[in-house]
Each structure stands twice: as structure tokens, then as C-alpha cells.
Amino acid sequence: xxxxxxxxxxxxxxxxxxxxxxxxxxxxxxxxxxxxxxxxxxxxxxxxxxxxxxxxxxxxxxxxxxxxxxxxxxxxxxxxxxxxxxxxxxxxxxxxxxxxxxxxxxxxxxxxxxxxxxxxxxxxxxxxxxxxxxxxxxxxxxxxxxxxxxxxxxxxxxxxxxxxxxxxxxxxxxxxxxxxxxxxxxxxxxxxxxxxxxxxxxxxxxxxxxxxxxxxxxxxxxxxxxxxxxxxxxxxx
Numbered sequence: 639x640x641x642x643x644x645x646x647x648x649x650x651x652x653x654x655x656x657x658x659x660x661x662x663x664x665x666x667x668x669x670x671x672x673x674x675x676x677x678x679x680x681x682x683x684x685x686x687x688x689x690x691x692x693x694x695x696x697x698x699x700x701x702x703x704x705x706x707x708x709x710x711x712x713x714x715x716x717x718x719x720x721x722x723x724x725x726x727x728x729x730x731x732x733x734x735x736x737x738x739x740x741x742x743x744x745x746x747x748x749x750x751x752x753x754x755x756x757x758x759x760x761x762x763x764x765x766x767x768x769x770x771x772x773x774x775x776x777x778x779x780x781x782x783x784x785x786x787x788x789x790x791x792x793x794x795x796x797x798x799x800x801x802x803x804x805x806x807x808x809x810x811x812x813x814x815x816x817x818x819x820x821x822x823x824x825x826x827x828x829x830x831x832x833x834x835x836x837x838x839x840x841x842x843x844x845x846x847x848x849x850x851x852x853x854x855x856x857x858x859x860x861x862x863x864x865x866x867x868x869x870x871x872x873x874x875x
Contacts, residue, residue: 649700651702660688676699702728738788781798804844817846
């Protein structure tokens, strides 16, 4: 198995309803093996204090609250996230260029500037879902359009399906982060994700960071799963 890295590419989604199991998982893993993602459920239940626990334990935290509001409100929310010491924060690209620019400009003034990325198209959305909400074209077309808009607004990267990573990487080039949920090891269930890919394939397609939840959090051996994922990612194609 590979040695732990100072820049782990797996972000574990802490999607727990209770604090106890989340803390137990955090106790069992190490910051050299993964980063951690705190989403809407855990942040709503346990708030900034829980985020502070994770950062004090040495973990890089991706605060996944997907801000989407008027520019001034989103900018203020991103500044509040920066004050928590998080590594990464996100907004919805569909909030528009002015909203994203306001968030970026506000974070530039922060003493601790987290990475700012934008959500393109949720990985739970299928083609029929995209059509139902009134977007023309395939999910891939919309993801590329929104990623290009986020790049124009000066953001650090986007959240996208691994299925869209290759086309976004080709269009935008290096130096723009691609964070991909919808990652499932070959033997794992799809759960509520629609556009998925294996870890090795996602990295080969151009992804920088992989968001993985239940295959790690529901495993009896989370550190072992993380080491196996590192091996899959680093194996020659």
C-alpha cells in the first residue's frame, strides 16, 4: 500500500445524522489519508463547533453548503466560512457571475482564504431531471457551460460529475480544480448517484479530488478502504 500523502485526494463526506458515529470515524482515520466534507445536515445539526473540532484535529475541511443567494449575502457567508478556518467552500455556479465574483472578492480580503469552487450540475440529476427543471441540453453541456462561467469569475475550480471531468479539463486546461462526487469503487452500490465513475477512472479523466461517502463511512475498516483507494488512484493506467 502507498504511504500516506500530504495532499490526499480523497474527501470523505461526513453525512451522519448523529455526532457519535462521525466522531468515531474521525478518530479512526488520519489527516494524511483524507480530507473531510461537512455538508448541510451535519452543519445544521452541529454547526461551526463541529467544524472547529475537525480543523483542530488537523483535517482540511470542505464546507459543502452550496451557497446560492444574492451576491452580498453569498459573499458574507463565504467570509464567515473563511473565519472557521476551512480549506474549501462552495457556491452554486447557477447563481451567476456577479454572485461568484462577489464571493471571490470578499475572500481575497480574508486573513485565511479557503479555496472557492462552484457546483455545476448535481450528480443526482439525470437527463430527464435536467429537462424537468428547464435546462436545455445534456448534463455534460450544462456542466461545461457553468464551469466556464466559474473560471471567468475567477474561482479556483468546480464540483462536477466525473463523467464531465474530461471535457471540462480539455476545455479549461490545467490549474483549475475539479472536485468530483459520484465516485464509487467497482463493488459499491450507486445509492442516489446517477453519473458515477471509479476512482482510478475519475483521476484519469482529470479530477483533482474525489468525494466519497458511504463506501468509506459504512465500512468496518475506513483506514483500509482509504489506503485501498490511494492504491487505486496511484496505480498505473
